[in-house]
Amino acid sequence: MARVHAIHANGSLPRPILWQKLHKYLSLVKTELSPKVSNPSLPRDVPSPEALEQELVWMQDTLSQLGSPVVLCHNDLLCKNIIYDSTQDRVRFIDYEYTGYNYQAFDIGNHFNEFAGVKEVDYGLYPSKETQLQWLHSYLQAYKELTQGHPGDTRVSEEELETLYVQVNKFSLASHFLWACWGLIQDKYSTIDFNFLRYAKLRFKQYFKMKPVVTALQLPK
Template sequence: MSPSLFTDGITNKLMACYVDEGMADAILVRVYGRKTELFVDRESELKNFQVLRAHACAPKLYCTFQNGLCYEFMQGTALGPQHVREPQIFRLVAWEMAKIHAIHTNGSLPKPSLWHKLHKYLTIMKTELTTKASHPRLCHEVPSLEVLEQEVAWLKESLSQLGSPIVLCHNDLLCKNIIYNESEEHVRFIDYEYAGYNYQAFDIGNHFNEFAGVNEVDYSLYPSRDMQLQWLRHYLQAYKQLSRESQGGGAGVVSDKELETLYVQANQFALASHLLWAFWGLIQDQYSTIDFNFFRYARLRFKQYFKAKSMVTALEMPK
């Protein structure tokens, strides 16, 4: 059996094991990154993995162990920023996201995870980072904790009023977490560490942010209004169809008002995505042993947050 270490992950270490050179029989072994239990609920990850698998949205899960898990390798290409802009691909991404969002929970709908995560990360930053005398960069290169607490409070007050539905979300749909199978003409999402119930518009806005890439971040690649409206129309058509099918209905028509509403929601929730991953980057910078410049990444997300804030707050919901 041949092992192959994957290098694209920035949270965990991932290895593929296979006999067939084409990796048709490959299995993946993922070992959790150091201190990732600070911001990943492993019980919730496993539960969401199983739910997604039951709805044909995830690979087979073979086993779990103390600091990782083993699962089926999905055949296809991990996408990059150049791929997610292509209409034939982003239509598939929109459909797959709608498919996950249309999965219904049993019983009462859980609260969105966004605010819990932001406050949890803030608490970790207060207790684990600011007490370290060896972190002068935190004083000079990132906003103060007081400013960040004010931003989180402002986001919660503003975004909670937008009326975005609470749905099952991936919450981390960067390009490399999308596997495109060209021969079968579909995409699948991988890595469910951050999956859970959240605002529909957060999942979409977060994905739009990821058009900029991770290793070489370029926010000029953030999708234009026209591209977003195309993407959102495909998404809404799929979401309505899939939701109505589960309730015994048919396809739904997307109105201009619905489209514009989701456009405003997604772009405003994209702000929360920037802040969340900036916090995450600072925590990872403290603990991760993976070769990635987390501090630089956090600074870029903070910078883009404040730049985008002045633009998206001018967007108004349609009447």
């Protein structure tokens, strides 16, 4: 992942696609799915469009202040999109449909969320803090080596590690929100045999469950 994130934008200043995509998805939910979303039988499972809009405003205001770098991101790095070639001992990513410049912490947080799976979602598989810190330490070492331009000191400080940990877990909320809205849209339009509405409900449920937990996390001073 560090190799993808280290690809330069040819001197331009890329803007994150996250907010544009979230506003687009939410607009579709509001205009195309409002009657379904507002169904009285789903008050706890699917928030109203008005509630979703409030959450998006809060997220954009909060997450954009965290200082996460904007880098080239895969944006959909679930396990099925990671291929390991044992003959060459190499890892490759596939399915670049959602690739674009985005927040570094979003791409990592989204990847951690995907540990839970898609068909049989189990958020008990979300990596522990210990596992995350080990992963993030290796990532930061690789990212530094790739972006410094020359071999140098790739030591990772405790502050750098804790900062990325907090950023990643806060941005994991945006991942839940995005794929939940995506699930609502797919439920109406997709012909794939998959329960997208159930998936959307699970992502919204996890978003609201984790919001107070990750909101309490503080960047090191």
